Amino acid sequence: MGGGQAFRWRRVEKGEAWQGVWGGAVARVRVGRAGEVEWSAPLELEERVGAAMGDYFAADTDFAALADQLPWRTDDVLKKRIQTWGGLRLLRQPLGEALLAFLCSSAKRIPHIMQMCEALAGRFGEPVWGSVRALPTWARLAEAHESELRACGLGYRARFVKLTAEKLKETPGWEAMIRGASYAEAHDWLAALPGVGPKIADCVLLFGAAKYAAFPVDTWILRAMAERYGLRGWRPAQVAQFGRAHFGPLAGLAQQFLFSGERKEGKMGRKGRKEDKEAMEQKRAKGTKERGVGR
DNA sequence: GAGCAGGTTTCCT
DNA sequence: AGGAAACCTGCT
Numbered sequence: 001m002g003g004g005q006a007f008r009w010r011r012v013e014k015g016e017a018w019q020g021v022w023g024g025a026v027a028r029v030r031v032g033r034a035g036e037v038e039w040s041a042p043l044e045l046e047e048r049v050g051a052a053m054g055d056y057f058a059a060d061t062d063f064a065a066l067a068d069q070l071p072w073r074t075d076d077v078l079k080k081r082i083q084t085w086g087g088l089r090l091l092r093q094p095l096g097e098a099l100l101a102f103l104c105s106s107a108k109r110i111p112h113i114m115q116m117c118e119a120l121a122g123r124f125g126e127p128v129w130g131s132v133r134a135l136p137t138w139a140r141l142a143e144a145h146e147s148e149l150r151a152c153g154l155g156y157r158a159r160f161v162k163l164t165a166e167k168l169k170e171t172p173g174w175e176a177m178i179r180g181a182s183y184a185e186a187h188d189w190l191a192a193l194p195g196v197g198p199k200i201a202d203c204v205l206l207f208g209a210a211k212y213a214a215f216p217v218d219t220w221i222l223r224a225m226a227e228r229y230g231l232r233g234w235r236p237a238q239v240a241q242f243g244r245a246h247f248g249p250l251a252g253l254a255q256q257f258l259f260s261g262e263r264k265e266g267k268m269g270r271k272g273r274k275e276d277k278e279a280m281e282q283k284r285a286k287g288t289k290e291r292g293v294g295r
Numbered sequence: 296g297a298g299c300a301g302g303t304t305t306c307c308t
Numbered sequence: 309a310g311g312a313a314a315c316c317t318g319c320t
Contacts, residue, residue, distance in 0.1 A: 004301065106302035112318060113301085155316025160303085197303045218301040235310085236302095263301085299320085307312075 005207045007114045025049045058092045077228045081257040098208030102200045119152035141165040160195025183213040206252040215243035215251040224262040
């Protein structure tokens with residue numbers, strides 16, 4: 001839940017459960033005594049949430065079976081990650097919400113992305129239950145003023161949200177269009193939205209449209225692929241292409257296994273990060289002919 | 296308290 | 309094409 005797929009889940013009940021909000025639903029999830037997943041929702045929302053749960057958690061998808069289709073038999077790195085992260089799932093979030101959340105995510109850490117989402121929901125979202133509000137619709141965001149969005153802590157992203165909202169307004173059927181399109185078509189369409197580049201487009205498709213060919217390349221994956229697959233010095237677009245070629249049509253699932261492993265290790269020690277940075281520095285120094293040291 | 300972050304755009308060479 | 313720099317804000 002804290003894996004960076006969705007940003008509206010938080011621990012509740014002394015950390016024994018998670019509470020999440022999506023669409024018009026709010027639910028709590030915990031692991032039961034026998035290891036089974038239990039969920040609950042406010043009584044008045046129970047029916048609606050129950051109907052939405054399966055879709056959100058992609059209950060119809062057997063991720064273990066999908067993971068088995070990945071090339072782990074010839075890839076020890078991947079094999080190890082799959083063994084460690086066996087229960088991994090890819091959420092199927094409402095497409096518009098995924099787009100909004102990841103549009104806010106650029107150059108930000110998870111806690112701040114969560115803050116931005118809360119602020120947007122609090123200011124523009126419809127009430128779901130008690131003080132809990134949903135993320136705003138894109139139609140509502142199109143009505144918002146950029147200054148109001150900035151007040152939600154979006155910074156320069158506020159302009160992108162506003163511009164994207166206006167562009168989406170011109171294409172009312174965009175969600176269905178994305179769902180029906182091929183990965184490549186959907187990716188290119190999304191990446192043409194203001195503030196949406198290749199990484200965010202891939203995240204939206206992977207977590208909001210179940211397009212598993214998407215292979216988001218962020219700094220974590222860039223580092224993981226550099227270190228574990230010998231791709232030092234490769235650029236994000238190249239790594240993305242490698243990922244799709246190497247891991248196949250389920251590359252996005254492989255990405256999540258690698259990503260989870262890398263984040264876990266990154267939290268334990270920053271050594272790898274430092275080394276990588278030094279390598280980059282050296283590379284830069286080599287390619288840069290001294291041209292005035294301004295500053 | 297300067298530097299940086301789970302990127303993208305824009306402006307350069 | 310490909311590399312920097314700029315863009316906001318909160319956290320370390």
